[in-house]
Structure formats: C-alpha cells, structure tokens
Amino acid sequence: MPAMNRHDLEKFISGFARFQQHHYGDDPALINELRQGQHPRTLLIGCCDSRVDPGYMIGAEPGDIFVSRNVGNLVPPCSPDDGGFHGVSAAIQFALQNIKVERIIILGHAQCGGIRALMCPEPQHSDEPDFVRRWMNIAEPAKRSTQAKFHDASIEVQCRACEQSSILNSLNNLMTFPWVKEAVKEERLTVHGWYFDLAAGELLAYSDRTGVFLPMVCALEQSGPDKRLARATTP
C-alpha cells in the first residue's frame, strides 16, 4: 500500500475515534436522541467534489441534514418510465415521503469538474461507457443558455455561469416530482439554490426577486469581520 494511502487511512481512523469520543463518550445526548430515529428538516443536494463537504462547510451536526451528493449536484427530471436507476430521485422521494423535510437546498460550487466536462467535453476514444457525460446531459439546458448568453466570454466565465444556471435547471427539475410540487404548493416546503464560490470563500444564494445569485456570506476581503454576515439573508 502506498505511504500516502496508509497516512489517509490512519487520519480517517483517528478522526472517527475523536468523533466517537465526543459523541459517545463526552456528550452522548445527541446520539441518544438520534438512536430513536432521524428527523432532519433539510435535504441538501450537493456535488461529490472533495472540497465541498456540505456538512463540514455549514457546521451541521449528525441528524441535521439529509444529503444526496452526485457529480455536478444535479437533479434529473422525474422520469419513472425510463428503466434507469434513480439514486437522486430515490433520495428526493425518501426525504419528502418518509422524513417530510421542510426545505431542499441545491448546493452548487465554483470550479466544478462535472460542469467543466459538460462545457468542454473530451473527445471519446473508445466505446467504453461514459457515465459522466451521460449524467451531465441533465444540465444540457444550462449549457445551451450559457453559450447563447456568454458566447464571447472565456471558458472560465462560461463555466461559472453554467454552474449557476445548472442550479436553476435543477430547481426546475425538482418541481417535476409530484411530492415536491405538492409540498411547495401547500407551503410545506421551500427550495433554495446556493452557490459556494470556492476561490473567494463566499456563499451565495439565488434570489427570485433579482434573478441573480447574491452573497449570503461575503468573502473575507470584501468586508470586515463585523460586517461579514451583514448581508446574510435567505432569498
């Protein structure tokens, strides 16, 4: 086993030991509660990207968020008859029907490898299955609208625009699921599009009112520590 892999495993095992000591030893109240079942109020759909761990980023405790992660943080349209295997759709159904979550957050991010693969597809050299390409086709409407709007822009600008547009595409797809549509209509559920600007260290949210992503937590260099959360709102 390469040295780096062994180092990773040692780090993860000692990390679990710290988690165990805290939640099962020093302060078992939360785990005692969670032993009875889970009641998260939020479904978070995020990307597989190792730099965007939603629970770690937003300070969630065990039991706070029901999470579904996939390449590109995509939500497919509801398509029960296509014969495929639907991991994200199953997570949405479970979260709505069994857990009865009150909100869904789609958390996109800057420098997304899935979106880059969609915007700059590599030529295919073999007949091997390309699951990433097929999966990312879900965001094809976002790619088309981005290319129409930003056709003269750099690929970096186009990728960022597509990352954000893809969140809106996924929010639209969410509404094709009957349990989501019904719960939103009955005001039992709210849906949110968030975008983590990894380079700037900023968290933005889509604002229906303005039609753009606005900072909820500004980058550190843009404001002093006391003003950092001044614009924090939930659009």
Ligand SMILES: [Zn+2]
């Ligand atoms: Zn990503």
